Amino acid sequence: MDPFARLPEECISTILSLTSPMDTTRLSIVSHRFKSASDSDNVWERFLPPDYQHIVSTSVSPVSYATKKDLYFTLCHSPILLHEGNTSVSLDGRNGKKCYMLGARELLLSWGGCWSWTSHPQSRFSEVAKLKCPGWIHIRGKMKTHMLSSNTAYAAYLVFHLAERLNGLQSSRTVIRFIEPQMEQSMIKTVDGTEKLESEGTGKIAQMRGDGWMEIEMGNFYNGEEDNKEVEAWLMDINNPGGKSGLIVEGIEFRPV
Known part of the structure; x- marks a missing residue:
């Protein structure tokens, strides 16, 4: 039985957002609930710089992403x-x-x-x-x-x-x-x-x-x-x-x- 099944996903997302990108990635394998919460835009927006919207909007080429997690790893791997x-x-x-x-x-x-x-x-x-x-x-x-x-x-x-x-x-x-x-x-x-x-x-x-x-x-x-x-x-x-x-x-x- 998943020990986190009764914990609201919003609560898990809040917990993850207070950790780090590396910890969140590791914790995503703890349970299905953690995996779902670890993909949340609310979590990954906390890890992006406060001015990320300005950075993306001033890029010389369009920056494509489906989720905030996608954007985070795009900015990590593709300057x-x-x-x-x-x-x-x-x-x-x-x-x-x-x-x-x-x-x-x-x-x-x-x-x-x-x-x-x-x-x-x-x-x-x-x-x-x-x-x-x-x-x-x-x-x-x-x-x-x-x-x-x-x-x-x-x-x-x-x-x-x-x-x-x-x-x-x-x-x-x-x-x-x-x-x-x-x-x-x-x-x-x-x-x-x-x-x-x-x-x-x-x-x-x-x-x-x-x-x-x-x-x-x-x-x-x-x-x-x-x-x-x-x-x-x-x-x-x-x-x-x-x-x-x-x-x-x-x-x-x-x-x-």
């Missing part, structure tokens, strides 16, 4: 393009937190004459930036913090291909910081919530991503409840120009950690 196709947004499947990637066209690339714009079969964007002549590199991307999920620890990653030497960016200097409106100083909130002027790093190891690109962490920060700033991520490299041969930049991704 949608915004801002004339130069920015993408997806969800972290563990918790529904937002992941944004600024495409190369949204970044500031120093020494513009050293870069060319081209398509790439593995890119979600129509264009990527390719380094034509190795030299100094300065790549910067800025993100409005109100677009990210609040009360969430994030890291920024440079997403790239490097044709000849996969470790060619390890000596690069990375900086991540908040830019306070109308303030000369910039501040950074680290993962533990403490503040300091900048977060810097060098010697990070590039990792392979599931989508066929490489990534290197640029730094991490904490996005609070009422943060309304810009977070800025830089990568600078003025050494070893030969080690960056074949560099192709897809973008900078801001992703929950």
